[in-house]
Amino acid sequence: MFHPSFGLILVFSQLYNTCISSGQPLPPDRQARVHEARMEQRILSDIRSFVMQTCSTDYKPGILSSKIQNLTTRIVAIEKLLLSQRRRECTALFGSLESNPVxxxxxxxxxxxxxxxxxxxxxxxxxxxxxxxxxxxxxxxxxxxxxxxxxxxxxxxxxxxxxxxxxxxxxxxxxxxxxxxxxxxxxxxxxxxxxxxxxxxxxxxxxxxxxxxxxxxxxxxxxxx
Structure with a gap:
């Protein structure tokens, strides 16, 4: 059966399946975002591979449980990265009120x-x-x-x-x-x-x-x- 998390994974895959071209040096904040995007892309690459294998292979319950646990861990990592990005956006929105808004x-x-x-x-x-x-x-x-x-x-x-x-x-x-x-x-x-x-x-x-x-x-x- 298709695991409920797979739908979320596929959505993230579409959002982050982009290429980063070379060019002039990026500002530090942009470099940080590029680094995070690449990390997410590597995680999602592994996840997509697992999804494709699971959809086409009959895994034994123990192996499947281990794979799903690993998948859950990777999803949590992506969620943390997304939350970090959101907080940076939030900080920028209120940056005019004080230099380091809470x-x-x-x-x-x-x-x-x-x-x-x-x-x-x-x-x-x-x-x-x-x-x-x-x-x-x-x-x-x-x-x-x-x-x-x-x-x-x-x-x-x-x-x-x-x-x-x-x-x-x-x-x-x-x-x-x-x-x-x-x-x-x-x-x-x-x-x-x-x-x-x-x-x-x-x-x-x-x-x-x-x-x-x-x-x-x-x-x-x-x-x-």
Missing amino acids: VDVFEDQCYYFGQENVTWIEAQEKCQSVGANLVTVPTSELIYFLSVSPHFHGAPFWIGLRWSDRNWKWVTDGEVVEEKATQWGVGQPNGRSSNLCVVVSTKVKKWYDRICKRTFYFVCELGLS
């Missing part, structure tokens, strides 16, 4: 960890200066991912939700958030005024309303192409 990647979204205490307005302006926004419509998985980050040392951070026109709304599209939403902390929200915005408590991983002029850390969100 960033990470989650589900093809780039996240910048603002490690200075600023008001909600200041945080959103910083995000928008690079075409991003404060985090909006975060899933429980994303909230956990951001909350366990060591960058905030357990402190809360601003997200892109605030009180506007008698409703809690996301800054990106104005979508209304119900006060009965399960993401709110106990007893929250407990205020309704134009100067209220929302933070995430990294300790309980829930939302809490706070006066917008208070200062907290923040997280910007920007999609990767």
